[in-house]
Amino acid sequence: MGLAENQLSFDLLESWLTQNPDAAAFKRNGDSIFRELALFQDYHGLPAFKDALVQFMSEIRGNKVSFDSNKLVLTAGATSANETLMFCLADPGDAFLLPTPYYPGFDRDLKWRTGVEIVPIQCVSSNGFRITESALEEAYKEAESRNLRVKGVLVTNPSNPLGTTLTKKELQLLLNFVSTKQIHLISDEIFSGTVFNSPKFVSVMEVLIKNNYMCLESDAGLFCWVDMGYLLSSNTFDGEMELWKKIVYEVGLNISPGSSCHCTEPGWFRACLANMSEDTLNIAIQRLKTFVDSRDNKVDIQNQQQYNKKKSFSKWVFRLSFNERQRER
């Protein structure tokens, strides 16, 4: 009982392989595909396999979220994915915060070859080992006191060893924490297919998507308060002015930068609908959409959160034009 090596579905695998002998023999419809497979392949993984995998990943998350196979990179197991992420996101001497108790293999996978340190987020039995804000802050301070630069938080959901899932509240807390500290969040969801109390499992993807409003939900006025922070070249007010100028000169639209309204976070803009016809509004929206789509190739979309923000831009654009039509009717 000390080894988390999953043999529970071996019978299913064996019977599937018996019924589908082509798969193990490198055949398709009875013909060998060995040579096809033995040649160079897409280094991120076979596209057909990735397509099947994104469907499966969505299915085991109750089809509440979807994944883009173009943004998927396959590795030989979660161990190498976790180690590769450490190599990509941190330098030797940087730290990742991990809630305790954690999977003992992480001391090897995350630290040994990368030189990255793990700083524990101390979770305790009195609240069922839940992640709390104070535990997160304490771990962060602990890393700082050891002169370690914190690059992110890594959680397992469902948890090994707890055998529990993170609550929406915990996920929201984690997302707020990483966005305030401007650090990464890694969610190792390797056990997401083993949930037996399924309505309770919430993937971090679900919370991310819900969080990604592009436009503050308004109920009055002639304005839309829009977050375009993910398009900034730097998360500063200089970056905001740079984007504003681009929109003025390249798109031919003047939408007020948040700094002119004394907003304390760079990247927000006020789109004002006070003085234009529906036709003009539609043209403005179309131009903005073209601009955002063209930036798609230029902006380095660093994480899924940013990606989702971009996607919901179209939703915002739609809402704006839809609402306008409704009003005119």
Ligand SMILES: Cc1ncc(COP(=O)(O)O)c(C=O)c1O
């Ligand atoms: C949370 C967690 N991540 C990763 C792994 C390793 O996964 P793999 O066998 O796919 O490398 C394990 C194995 O038990 C695990 O518990």
